[in-house]
């Protein structure tokens with residue numbers, strides 16, 4: 086028996102269709118069209134790919150994407166001034182500053198400069214705090230997208246033991262909160278965790294967000310577990326692989342995301358959902 090595949094590509098396509106319909110309706114009701122500012126600083130090649138995809142997604146659903154491609158030499162003050170301008174622009178409902186930013190830029194200061202109402206990445210402390218407190222707000226795209234993927238499985242989250250591997254601000258920490266809010270019992274593992282294998286073996290739901298090729302051997306997976314692989318690791322031959330050793334894990338898991346075509350498409354689809362939500366909150 087092999088795991089059932091959680092088809093992120095198909096699920097994301099369904100979300101884009103729903104959003105496209107909502108935008109068409111807004112247009113015919115003379116309501117504002119969601120405007121997303123997509124800010125890319127520097128020449129990180131992976132970021133360039135992700136930003137291109139996000140801009141293409143916006144075009145497909147009928148959002149107005151505003152492109153800001155800035156050189157690596159952009160200063161903190163210049164980027165801050167752009168964020169201030171976008172905060173004040175009524176045609177912009179969402180501001181996305183692609184990460185990572187160049188080393189000389191204080192990324193946290195930029196994140197905190199974004200109006201929380203336009204923070205469609207859900208990275209602003211106010212939005213993270215709202216997630217902690219189980220209040221409505223803009224929720225970080227990858228963890229929120231993972232919750233959407235889980236809704237497309239028969240995984241019973243209530244009381245399930247969820248193990249998150251990784252403690253980053255973008256994925257691991259908000260992921261643990263999302264799972265806790267869904268009433269899982271949550272364990273967060275990281276580079277100092279003792280006996281990782283033992284933790285993984287107890288996971289009914291495993292979320293791997295480490296960024297290291299095949300870091301989790303497939304035979305560690307609890308039989309029947311739901312495995313969400315957030316890792317996107319490019320191999321020398323150009324192939325993308327996850328953090329979980331896929332062939333072995335597929336033999337044991339009940340459900341599993343592929344890489345590519347699992348979490349990544351949901352990160353982008355959730356950005357669109359957040360931008361539509363921000364537009365509704367700002368303009369009705």
Ligand SMILES: Nc1nc2c(c(=O)[nH]1)N[C@@H](CN(C=O)c1ccc(C(=O)N[C@@H](CCC(=O)O)C(=O)O)cc1)CN2
Nearest residue numbers: 134135182183184185206226345346347349350352353
């Ligand atoms: N401001 C942000 N920066 C970053 C975020 C984020 O959510 N907001 N997350 C990651 C990267 N990321 C989004 O920007 C992202 C990564 C991967 C994908 C994706 O669709 N991946 C595809 C494969 C793409 C490829 O061929 O290379 C897949 O997994 O199928 C989308 C978004 C860091 N920065």
Ligand SMILES: [Mg+2]
Nearest residue numbers: 229232233358
């Ligand atoms: Mg949702």
